[in-house]
Amino acid sequence: MRQRVMRGISALVVASGLAGVAQAQPLTIERFGSFHVGGQEVEISGKPVIEYTPTVGGAPLRIDPNGTYMVGQMYAQFMVPQPVRGTVPLMLWHGAYLTGVTYETTPDGREGWQHYFLRRGWTTYVTDAVERGRSGAAMTPDIFGLAIHLPTSNPWERFRIGDGAGSHARGTVLEGNQFPTEPEQYRAFMRQVVARYLGTDEYVIAAYIALLERVGPSVVIAHSQGGAFAWQVAQRRPDLFRALVLVEPAGTGIAADAAKLKDVPTMLMYGDYVEGDPRWSVIRRNARRFADAVRAAGGTVDDVDLPARGIRGNSHMIMMDRNSDAVAGLIQEWLAARGLWR
Amino acid sequence: MRQRVMRGISALVVASGLAGVAQAQPLTIERFGSFHVGGQEVEISGKPVIEYTPTVGGAPLRIDPNGTYMVGQMYAQFMVPQPVRGTVPLMLWHGAYLTGVTYETTPDGREGWQHYFLRRGWTTYVTDAVERGRSGAAMTPDIFGLAIHLPTSNPWERFRIGDGAGSHARGTVLEGNQFPTEPEQYRAFMRQVVARYLGTDEYVIAAYIALLERVGPSVVIAHSQGGAFAWQVAQRRPDLFRALVLVEPAGTGIAADAAKLKDVPTMLMYGDYVEGDPRWSVIRRNARRFADAVRAAGGTVDDVDLPARGIRGNSHMIMMDRNSDAVAGLIQEWLAARGLWR
Numbered sequence: 001m002r003q004r005v006m007r008g009i010s011a012l013v014v015a016s017g018l019a020g021v022a023q024a025q026p027l028t029i030e031r032f033g034s035f036h037v038g039g040q041e042v043e044i045s046g047k048p049v050i051e052y053t054p055t056v057g058g059a060p061l062r063i064d065p066n067g068t069y070m071v072g073q074m075y076a077q078f079m080v081p082q083p084v085r086g087t088v089p090l091m092l093w094h095g096a097y098l099t100g101v102t103y104e105t106t107p108d109g110r111e112g113w114q115h116y117f118l119r120r121g122w123t124t125y126v127t128d129a130v131e132r133g134r135s136g137a138a139m140t141p142d143i144f145g146l147a148i149h150l151p152t153s154n155p156w157e158r159f160r161i162g163d164g165a166g167s168h169a170r171g172t173v174l175e176g177n178q179f180p181t182e183p184e185q186y187r188a189f190m191r192q193v194v195a196r197y198l199g200t201d202e203y204v205i206a207a208y209i210a211l212l213e214r215v216g217p218s219v220v221i222a223h224s225q226g227g228a229f230a231w232q233v234a235q236r237r238p239d240l241f242r243a244l245v246l247v248e249p250a251g252t253g254i255a256a257d258a259a260k261l262k263d264v265p266t267m268l269m270y271g272d273y274v275e276g277d278p279r280w281s282v283i284r285r286n287a288r289r290f291a292d293a294v295r296a297a298g299g300t301v302d303d304v305d306l307p308a309r310g311i312r313g314n315s316h317m318i319m320m321d322r323n324s325d326a327v328a329g330l331i332q333e334w335l336a337a338r339g340l341w342r
Numbered sequence: 343m344r345q346r347v348m349r350g351i352s353a354l355v356v357a358s359g360l361a362g363v364a365q366a367q368p369l370t371i372e373r374f375g376s377f378h379v380g381g382q383e384v385e386i387s388g389k390p391v392i393e394y395t396p397t398v399g400g401a402p403l404r405i406d407p408n409g410t411y412m413v414g415q416m417y418a419q420f421m422v423p424q425p426v427r428g429t430v431p432l433m434l435w436h437g438a439y440l441t442g443v444t445y446e447t448t449p450d451g452r453e454g455w456q457h458y459f460l461r462r463g464w465t466t467y468v469t470d471a472v473e474r475g476r477s478g479a480a481m482t483p484d485i486f487g488l489a490i491h492l493p494t495s496n497p498w499e500r501f502r503i504g505d506g507a508g509s510h511a512r513g514t515v516l517e518g519n520q521f522p523t524e525p526e527q528y529r530a531f532m533r534q535v536v537a538r539y540l541g542t543d544e545y546v547i548a549a550y551i552a553l554l555e556r557v558g559p560s561v562v563i564a565h566s567q568g569g570a571f572a573w574q575v576a577q578r579r580p581d582l583f584r585a586l587v588l589v590e591p592a593g594t595g596i597a598a599d600a601a602k603l604k605d606v607p608t609m610l611m612y613g614d615y616v617e618g619d620p621r622w623s624v625i626r627r628n629a630r631r632f633a634d635a636v637r638a639a640g641g642t643v644d645d646v647d648l649p650a651r652g653i654r655g656n657s658h659m660i661m662m663d664r665n666s667d668a669v670a671g672l673i674q675e676w677l678a679a680r681g682l683w684r
Binding site for chain 2: 026027028029030031032033034035036039041044050052061063065066067068069070073075077082099100101104105109111112115128133134136137138139140146147148149150151152153154187188190191192193194195198
């Protein structure tokens with residue numbers, strides 16, 4: 001049986017988030033701030049000087065792009081609540097085309113998962129993956145590879161919001177979909193989108209390792225592309241993971257190294273409409289096959305199929321869906337049940 | 343006389359920041375979060391499909407870049423302290439090649455100006471200017487113009503840290519310089535650097551106006567390139583500025599429209615070593631000439647020359663210099679003296 005049912009989580013908790021935690025209360029923050037980790041200096045030489053006349057102003061510029069550049073570093077924003085109740089820090093890693101904003105707000109303006117876990121006493125680290133957001137940018141395609149941009153129709157149709165091809169133009173959504181799809185809400189989501197690059201995987205993995213080395217063993221919640229990275233990072237440094245929560249990972253770890261994950265307790269979660277989607281059904285099948293390999297090696301992967309648990313309508317962007325707090329509640333309870341929260 | 347001496351600020355406050363505010367105390371945050379403002383949909387058509395084989399993996403990709411993209415939006419992160427003592431929100435706008443991280447930390451790991459003002463009861467908005475950081479990225483050069491990257495030697499030599507050309511290679515600094523220049527500190531600064539683009543000025547100005555329209559009249563602290571933008575934004579919408587603090591602005595507003603700033607109380611601040619620098623001495627001269635035009639039209643511009651006030655060693659990155667809190671104290675006192683803080 002691929003799907004393992006989680007034990008010890010009441011329907012009440014799922015429906016309401018953690019009882020007794022008032023969302024509107026002020027937060028006491030012991031400290032917050034940010035830093036960058038990793039990166040390296042790269043030498044650029046032999047490129048021609050650029051002659052360029054800006055549109056406004058008109059004075060021609062001469063720009064010599066040759067020199068030494070810092071590339072591959074990663075931005076992390078930390079918040080330490082008071083009191084701290086998580087036994088280790090909790091990291092929130094986003095997916096492709098996005099930044100840490102994924103966890104900082106929702107398209108309908110509610111608090112994000114960063115707030116959810118902070119309010120429950122977790123020290124949170126929200127990152128912008130290498131190449132994206134506040135992490136920096138390197139010459140493309142010379143260093144980071146080709147830049148890819150996401151057209152507005154793409155997530156609507158690919159992230160299980162709309163009902164398939166052409167649905168963005170039609171303005172139609174999957175029945176019962178929980179993603180905020182009012183025009184201004186969807187626009188708020190598209191404003192969060194950044195470019196991604198096709199040559200950065202090893203930079204990203206190195207930076208996540210550098211972050212964990214600096215912070216120490218942590219719980220990692222990772223989404224989509226970030227989930228695939230998290231699995232691979234955990235295979236390289238399982239000692240730095242106390243638990244791994246994969247929210248709709250878009251890929252897997254290295255199959256031959258599945259045994260390296262045997263001591264990393266893992267939750268694997270997908271939302272609704274997966275079987276009806278030709279791409280996501282394959283992605284989940286691959287993830288479940290990989291999870292089976294981890295289990296065969298003695299590891300623990302709890303498979304959470306949200307609709308099978310009565311939680312319906314979730315798109316690929318679960319942390320932005322209208323029931324995002326209820327799903328966060330599942331994660332919180334799972335972490336607490338593993339002794340990582342007191 | 344170009345330089346006007348500010349009145350009512352004691353040397354004690356300058357030296358120590360605001361007395362009685364303990365930096366290490368926890369913060370009470372009423373709420374925090376983020377949103378994006380502005381932006382528009384741009385249609386890309388007629389571009390060839392890209393065939394690309396990623397370095398790792400090897401399966402060729404077909405990418406059709408044609409479609410509709412959201413571009414020109416801007417990210418803003420807000421924090422509302424408790425209690426609020428600023429009469430209006432306080433915005434922190436960064437300079438070229440940088441993001442809001444400018445105000446979130448210092449290269450030697452101290453708290454930034456975001457913390458300084460938050461701890462004194464200001465609701466803060468920290469932005470990433472259009473095109474940079476979490477604000478998104480558009481196709482370049484098609485939409486945003488040419489991408490320019492900053493080599494590691496450039497700020498050392500251009501931001502009045504090192505003693506002129508060749509100083510980065512020599513590892514030498516201006517005497518008494520306050521910028522954190524230990525190798526790992528300077529590296530921490532360079533990790534904050536992002537690309538900038540040469541065709542985004544109107545997008546940036548439009549987004550700042552959209553932000554002020556959403557938030558309402560505010561105090562704006564703006565640095566370097568952000569200072570030039572702030573002057574121009576204030577000329578278009580003076581009604582949305584309660585005060586303007588320009589920290590080493592790299593340019594000015596439109597000279598013919600100087601009178602539009604007559605009701606925007608302004609502080610103009612430069613650090614040390616300006617007269618000895620061929621570029622910064624010209625920039626400051628232009629800014630002071632512009633300030634004279636604003637004064638001639640009945641406006642108020644208080645010119646703060648830090649070394650003339652006994653505050654020495656400041657680089658272009660004043661909010662990162664070791665005496666950053668002392669300088670923030672000058673701004674705080676000036677805002678309080680204008681009745682904007684209670």
